[in-house]
Amino acid sequence: MPELAEVEYYRKQWTPAIGQRVVGVELHADKRIFRGQDTDALRSGLKGQALQRAEAHGKQMAFVFGDCHWLGLHLGMTGKTRIESADYEPGKHDHLVLRMQSGDQLIFIDPRLFGRVLYAACKSGEPDWWQGLPPGILSDAFTRERMNAFLKRRARSPIKAVLLMQEAFPGVGNWMADEILWRSRICPATRAGDLDQQQTKALYRRLREVCRDALRVIGTDWSRPPDSWLFNHRWKDGGVCPKTGCPLIREPIGGRTTCWSPKWQNSGAPK
DNA sequence: TCCTATGTTGTATG
DNA sequence: ACATACAACATAGG
Numbered sequence: 001m002p003e004l005a006e007v008e009y010y011r012k013q014w015t016p017a018i019g020q021r022v023v024g025v026e027l028h029a030d031k032r033i034f035r036g037q038d039t040d041a042l043r044s045g046l047k048g049q050a051l052q053r054a055e056a057h058g059k060q061m062a063f064v065f066g067d068c069h070w071l072g073l074h075l076g077m078t079g080k081t082r083i084e085s086a087d088y089e090p091g092k093h094d095h096l097v098l099r100m101q102s103g104d105q106l107i108f109i110d111p112r113l114f115g116r117v118l119y120a121a122c123k124s125g126e127p128d129w130w131q132g133l134p135p136g137i138l139s140d141a142f143t144r145e146r147m148n149a150f151l152k153r154r155a156r157s158p159i160k161a162v163l164l165m166q167e168a169f170p171g172v173g174n175w176m177a178d179e180i181l182w183r184s185r186i187c188p189a190t191r192a193g194d195l196d197q198q199q200t201k202a203l204y205r206r207l208r209e210v211c212r213d214a215l216r217v218i219g220t221d222w223s224r225p226p227d228s229w230l231f232n233h234r235w236k237d238g239g240v241c242p243k244t245g246c247p248l249i250r251e252p253i254g255g256r257t258t259c260w261s262p263k264w265q266n267s268g269a270p271k
Numbered sequence: 272t273c274c275t276a277t278g279t280t281g282t283a284t285g
Numbered sequence: 286a287c288a289t290a291c292a293a294c295a296t297a298g299g
Contacts (some may be wrong), residue, residue, distance in 0.1 A: 003278095076278055113296080115278090157290090174278085255290075281292090282290105284289085
């Protein structure tokens, strides 16, 4: 589920606990989401500390407790955060539960276990996994020049696969990539290096537009996107393009199922 | 039974 | 070293 806007939504699920202290930590230490982590250190590190802030960058979240305890969460494919009241009984996929002094429980759920939990205590500064993150797509540092340079470096890969690369497009996932290419009228199979200037210009504009739209519609309260987006049509059997009324195509590109509108998104090799 | 799933990563190959 | 492609991870649901 989680891409840029969904991650922002899940970040906010824990913010009601800001200012509250952790009084207990329950976790399933043998689960894959804790791979490489010292869960005892996580337990003892967080206990007694108050949640200070909650941040998101792309698909990565960071929750800071006390003055030096960092909890990183990545939601993988099926991860979610929730907040529950004191009487809630954690279920089998609730792999991390922080019991707060208010009685609230901060829950991290992940049935498929593709997510990840990170913990670090840093006396000063940020953990390495929160440093040197690529510029957010809506930040000033995310320039057209920067994007174009990356497209050139990945010139022989389909643009769909390139948009999924987190080191350049943090937060973009499968549905956003399809939405962006559809709005840009670019065929997802086009090699990144074959895009002409008009196409890269459209791509840059629509990329930022989809990020803004998604954060506004999904990131705030998870509203249903309007039918004018590709979003509501792409997984439906017999779905049609809202622009042309023609049937949408679904086919794997770059290892992921991709949906596009063949007439609308120029299919041939450009130029 | 088989196929799919809004993600990343390790490994093989060029 | 760099770019590219793909299986593997673990579980649920259609």
